Amino acid sequence: MVDLDSINIEPFLTRYDIVMESKESPQDIASRMYPEEPALRKVAEDIVFLRSKNIEADVQAALSEFSPNQVIDSGLLRGIEIVSEIYDRGIYYLPHVMVAADGFDKGIKVAEKALEGGRQVKGTVVMHAAEGDPHDIGKNIAAVLLKSNGYGVIDMGRDVAVDDVVATVLSERPNVLTGTALMTTTMSAFPRVAEKLQEKGVDIPFICAGGAVNRGYVESFPLGVYADKAAEGPKLVVKAIEGWDWRRIRENWDKLIRGTMEGE
Ligand code: B12
Numbered sequence: 001m002v003d004l005d006s007i008n009i010e011p012f013l014t015r016y017d018i019v020m021e022s023k024e025s026p027q028d029i030a031s032r033m034y035p036e037e038p039a040l041r042k043v044a045e046d047i048v049f050l051r052s053k054n055i056e057a058d059v060q061a062a063l064s065e066f067s068p069n070q071v072i073d074s075g076l077l078r079g080i081e082i083v084s085e086i087y088d089r090g091i092y093y094l095p096h097v098m099v100a101a102d103g104f105d106k107g108i109k110v111a112e113k114a115l116e117g118g119r120q121v122k123g124t125v126v127m128h129a130a131e132g133d134p135h136d137i138g139k140n141i142a143a144v145l146l147k148s149n150g151y152g153v154i155d156m157g158r159d160v161a162v163d164d165v166v167a168t169v170l171s172e173r174p175n176v177l178t179g180t181a182l183m184t185t186t187m188s189a190f191p192r193v194a195e196k197l198q199e200k201g202v203d204i205p206f207i208c209a210g211g212a213v214n215r216g217y218v219e220s221f222p223l224g225v226y227a228d229k230a231a232e233g234p235k236l237v238v239k240a241i242e243g244w245d246w247r248r249i250r251e252n253w254d255k256l257i258r259g260t261m262e263g264e
Contacts, residue, residue, distance in 0.1 A: 047079025129158035135182035142230040191221035205246040
């Protein structure tokens with residue numbers, strides 16, 4: 001018989017990965033995720049360590065070495081990714097995240113001014129973050145990418161009421177509508193928008209994105225076309241402008257997002 005009392009089970013019950021993780025400081029976590037280039041790293045650091053006052057000057061400095069898209073992706077967005085990681089580990093709290101998001105907003109405005117192509121409008125996209133949802137960082141990035149690809153963007157902001165979205169689509173007649181939802185409590189606004197638009201005879205693609213939704217959910221209601229990343233926006237919008245309806249975009253989604261179309 002094994003004498004269970006004589007066995008030290010402590011080492012078996014210890015989750016060493018969690019022990020290691022909890023010992024990490026925000027600096028440790030950030031240092032694993034920073035971009036290598038010093039100017040971009042400075043931008044990411046401003047976001048992570050909540051130095052909102054420096055952000056505009058540091059983004060401007062980075063723009064003298066890198067394209068606006070590089071500054072957004074590898075500087076500003078990397079900073080938010082690091083903040084998300086630190087928040088998810090319970091080290092940062094909501095106020096930290098709010099200050100970081102403010103810094104991101106200031107930075108993206110500077111980067112946006114430096115983008116070419118914002119003037120020639122190829123078509124119009126109405127964008128919003130779902131009713132009840134304050135998360136708009138991903139939407140703002142997607143808006144910048146669409147503008148830089150020459151599309152006109154009407155950005156309705158965050159926490160936009162379903163009826164306001166519908167009214168704006170009816171008055172502006174865009175080629176595409178987009179919605180972002182990061183909360184499981186707000187994603188149900190999307191099918192409500194789609195249903196009301198269909199009742200009014202509107203049949204445009206409605207690109208839905210954000211951490212709360214997935215492709216299966218978005219394709220469970222009419223008009224819905226899923227997007228996983230901001231960079232997918234222009235790939236989907238271009239097809240809508242070419243006259244593809246939401247059904248055809250859905251059917252060809254894998255080819256559009258992951259590969260090339262036949263004949264291209
Ligand atoms: C930043 C943040 C906030 C900020 C938001 C600031 C802002 N201006 O956006 C603040 C501090 C305000 C906030 C508040 C809250 N938050 Co918060 N927040 C986050 C956090 C840390 C990061 C989200 C983020 O910006 N990610 C980065 C962006 C880039 O990702 P994204 O939006 O998904 O965008 C990507 C794609 O989806 C896509 N995309 C997005 N939109 C579009 C559009 C188009 C057209 C295209 C093509 C692509 C596209 O492109 C992007 C990538 O390329 C997440 C945690 C996490 N790890 O995600 C929690 C998180 C989203 N928050 C959460 C919660 C619960 C809240 C609060 C309710 C907390 C509270 N207890 O009060 C409050 C909201 C209260 C309210 N109702 O007002 C939960 C949601 C859980 C759920 N499943 O419902 C999360 C997941 C945290 C968690 N793990 O619990 N939050």
